[in-house]
Amino acid sequence: MPDDGQKLISPTSGGFLSRSRTIAPPTWSRWLVPPAALSVHLSIGQAYSWSVFKPPLEKALDLSGTQSALPFQLGIVMLGLSAAFGGPLVERNGPRWAMFVSMVCFASGFLISALGVATSQYWLVVLGYGFVGGIGLGIGYISPVSTLMKWFPDRPGMATGIAIMGFGGGALIASPWSTQMLGSFGATTGGIAGAFLVHGLVYAVFMTLGVLLVRVPADGWLPKGFDPAKSAAKALVTTANVSARNAIRTPQFWFLWVVLCFNVTAGIGILEKAAPMIQDFFAHTATPISVSAAAGFVALLSLANMTGRIVWSSTSDLIGRKNMYRVYLGVGAVLYLVISLWGDSHTVVFILCALGILSFYGGGFATVPAYLKDLFGTFQVGAIHGRLLTAWSVAGVLGPLIVNAIADSQEAAGKTGPDLYTTSLYIMIGLLVVGFLSNELIRPVKDKYHEPQLATVGGPEAMATPQGGS
Amino acid sequence: MTEQTETRSHTPLMILAWLWVGLPFAYGVYELLLKLSQLFSG
Numbered sequence: 338m339p340d341d342g343q344k345l346i347s348p349t350s351g352g353f354l355s356r357s358r359t360i361a362p363p364t365w366s367r368w369l370v371p372p373a374a375l376s377v378h379l380s381i382g383q384a385y386s387w388s389v390f391k392p393p394l395e396k397a398l399d400l401s402g403t404q405s406a407l408p409f410q411l412g413i414v415m416l417g418l419s420a421a422f423g424g425p426l427v428e429r430n431g432p433r434w435a436m437f438v439s440m441v442c443f444a445s446g447f448l449i450s451a452l453g454v455a456t457s458q459y460w461l462v463v464l465g466y467g468f469v470g471g472i473g474l475g476i477g478y479i480s481p482v483s484t485l486m487k488w489f490p491d492r493p494g495m496a497t498g499i500a501i502m503g504f505g506g507g508a509l510i511a512s513p514w515s516t517q518m519l520g521s522f523g524a525t526t527g528g529i530a531g532a533f534l535v536h537g538l539v540y541a542v543f544m545t546l547g548v549l550l551v552r553v554p555a556d557g558w559l560p561k562g563f564d565p566a567k568s569a570a571k572a573l574v575t576t577a578n579v580s581a582r583n584a585i586r587t588p589q590f591w592f593l594w595v596v597l598c599f600n601v602t603a604g605i606g607i608l609e610k611a612a613p614m615i616q617d618f619f620a621h622t623a624t625p626i627s628v629s630a631a632a633g634f635v636a637l638l639s640l641a642n643m644t645g646r647i648v649w650s651s652t653s654d655l656i657g658r659k660n661m662y663r664v665y666l667g668v669g670a671v672l673y674l675v676i677s678l679w680g681d682s683h684t685v686v687f688i689l690c691a692l693g694i695l696s697f698y699g700g701g702f703a704t705v706p707a708y709l710k711d712l713f714g715t716f717q718v719g720a721i722h723g724r725l726l727t728a729w730s731v732a733g734v735l736g737p738l739i740v741n742a743i744a745d746s747q748e749a750a751g752k753t754g755p756d757l758y759t760t761s762l763y764i765m766i767g768l769l770v771v772g773f774l775s776n777e778l779i780r781p782v783k784d785k786y787h788e789p790q791l792a793t794v795g796g797p798e799a800m801a802t803p804q805g806g807s
Numbered sequence: 808m809t810e811q812t813e814t815r816s817h818t819p820l821m822i823l824a825w826l827w828v829g830l831p832f833a834y835g836v837y838e839l840l841l842k843l844s845q846l847f848s849g
Contacts, residue, residue, distance in 0.1 A: 366817045372824035379828055470846030503828070544826050633846025636839050 354548075356431030361552035367488040367560065369550055374481030374500035376766035377436050380540045381443055382507015383479040384412055387466075389515045390532075393524035398459050407802045408450070408466035415471025417730035420479050424581055424720025427476060432484040439477030440544035447468020447537030455530035465758065475723070477505065481547075482706045483719035487554050490715070491563045494658070495706040499596045501703040505643040573659055573779070577787040578716030585724055587782050589712050592775045597705055598728035598735070599772035600665055603765045604698025605736025607691055610744065610758075611635045615691075618681045618755050626684070628653025632645075634688065641692040642699040649700030650707065658708040665697040665704075670769035677762040681755045702729075712782055739764055 352358070387409040394405045427435040446469045453461025481500050489496035516534060522528035559565065565576055584590050600654070612631040619626050626634070653661035672690040680687045705725060710718045743761040 344809040369817065369824055370819060372828045375832075379831060505833075506832050506835055509839050513835070513838040543827075543831075546824065550824060558814065563846065629845040630847075632844050636842035638845060640836075640839060640843065746836045 345693075354430070354437050355428070356429075356436040356553065357471060357550060359431055359433045360555050361558075363555075364484050365552055367554070367647065370481070370485060370488050370552065371496065371499045373432075373436070373550040373552075374485055375503040376544055376550075377477045377480055378500050378503030379507045380544050381439065381474045382504040382509075383511035383515075383536075383540070384409065384416070384470075384474055385508035386512035387412070389512055389519070390529065393519055393529050394459075394462070397437055397454070397526045397529055398457060398526060400459065404459070407463050408470075411463060411467025412446075412471035412474055413730070413733060415468055416474040416478065417727055419472045419475030420723035420726045421475075422723075423476050424479055425471075425717065427479055427723070428483065428581075428717050431553060432480050433548055435476050435480035436544065436547045436551060439473045439480055440541055440548060441473070442469050443473030443477060443544070443570065443698055444537045447474060447533045447540065450535035451530045451537065451624055455532060456524050457526060461518040465746050471478040478726070479719045479723045481551065482722050483715055483717070484551065484553055486706065486715050486718060487558075489560070490568070491560055492654050493710050494653040494661075495647070495651040497706040498647040498703040500701075501650070501706075502643055502646035504702075505639070505699060509639065509643070518762060528624065534731055548673075562606030573657070573781055574711045575714055575781060577782075577784070577789075578714035579712075579721075579737070579782055579786045580716040580788060581720035581724060583786045584709075584713050584717070584721045587786055589779050589782055590721070590725070592779045593705070593712070594725055594728045595706060595775040596662055596666070596772045596779075597701060597725060599733045599768040600611070600662075600669070600701035601729055601732035602739070603669055603769050603772075604642075604695060604701070605732060606740045606761060606765045607694050608698070609737040610637055611691070611741050614758060615684075615687065617753070617757055618687055619684060620754050622681065624684060634691075637688070638691060638695045641695040644702035644723030645699035650698065650703035650737055653700075653704045653707060658704060658711055659776060659779060661700070661704055662708070663773065665701050666773040666776060667771045669694055669697045670766045670773065673766045673769065677759055677766070679757075699801035712779070714788075715803045745795075 391405040395402065417479050439799055446465045446467075449465025450462040451468060453459060453465060482497055485496040485500060486493040515532065515536070518532045518629070519528065522531045568574055568576075577585070612628075612635050615634050616628075618625045621790045649665070672693045674691045676687060680690065708720065708723050709721050709725065713721055713793060740758070740761045743764075747757045747760065
């Protein structure tokens with residue numbers, strides 16, 4: 338694939354959105370890039386607070402629960418598809434183009450939805466938020482990944498951890514904000530349409546910061562004091578590059594796919610049923626959990642999920658990606674075992690184990706781009722990451738399916754309390770063990786998949802410059 | 808231009824950019840902590 342490589346290292350001339358217009362001047366600080374990434378991720382993370390709109394939509398447009406979930410479900414499907422197939426375009430056109438496309442799609446999705454609610458045409462909401470907005474989610478999710486890793490080759494885990502933590506933070510912002518807005522505007526068609534309109538406009542303005550601020554480093558730029566050769570001396574870290582097309586032909590990609598899929602499945606297994614699970618576990622004890630306390634528990638899990646993204650991902654820069662996933666999967670399996678054996682002994686035991694599992698869930702998401710960079714280089718890491726996110730889509734179906742189906746069947750069999758979840762907890766342990774073994778099988782990528790050295794960033798011609806503020 | 812003046816020339820932009828994303832994020836975390844308190848009071 339030398340042609341692709343040539344295109345990537347030779348910025349094409351063009352307008353404001355082109356890659357060539359985003360090359361950073363020598364004085365640019367790399368610490369301006371994380372806020373650019375966050376402005377996109379904090380916005381698109383709104384997707385996980387879609388449930389706020391469900392009850393008002395159901396009431397105003399006379400919809401069922403299944404119908405009101407459609408825009409979100411289509412949005413997540415489009416996230417996976419656009420991240421998987423739009424990756425090469427993002428790599429070719431650069432992060433500013435990608436952030437602009439994401440901003441236009443995500444904001445337009447809200448505006449189309451506003452029109453749909455105002456005219457009582459629900460299909461427009463599905464098309465707008467789900468289809469058009471979903472493209473914005475996928476392109477936006479991968480837009481800053483390879484740029485951040487080029488600016489932070491010394492701390493790729495921390496850099497992508499900040500952005501991906503933003504995706505978790507997006508729902509934290511949107512959930513109370515949207516609730517308050519619906520409260521002010523009213524849960525009528527006019528009120529919901531108004532809320533969608535304001536969301537579209539505000540997110541367009543907010544994401545514009547990313548479009549304006551994002552820069553790519555000049556070819557050969559390296560942070561002061563960073564020696565790529567020293568970094569490459571670590572096991573599994575390469576200075577070579579693999580294209581997205583070649584990456585999916587390597588066993589390493591698919592081992593990592595299994596690792597991500599099962600780590601996410603295990604996390605979703607708790608997230609999906611967190612509130613009823615903690616109530617069921619302690620229903621027959623001296624300390625039953627109230628509905629509001631269960632809501633507090635869900636909030637605590639969100640905090641663990643978000644914190645895990647930045648803390649564990651940064652830790653992976655110190656201990657290595659493979660070791661970090663050993664912790665996520667190995668310790669995660671042990672925590673699940675503790676819940677299944679002694680989870681109902683004390684609320685503290687249950688809560689601490691659930692917090693650990695959720696922090697590993699978030700960490701798994703945030704660390705994977707850096708793992709990909711270690712294995713495949715920075716050449717098309719955004720596109721490779723996009724393809725790996727199909728594991729997330731599969732896990733998104735698998736996790737809830739396992740936990741809900743088993744809990745329903747156990748309930749039908751007359752079981753109550755922790756017994757509703759015992760089987761699914763053991764299945765999660767099994768999945769984590771398979772993920773652990775899959776991680777153990779990951780070895781450096783064979784030379785035959787590497788791109789010619791021409792496309793390598795940080796090759797012999799690379800030089801350290803004072804920019805970057807590190 | 809020295810490294811120190813380069814850093815200084817970006818300071819206002821740096822503050823603005825981090826506040827732009829930091830303030831909404833802080834609002835989200837604050838709302839989360841309010842909900843979190845229910846775990847201990849409920």
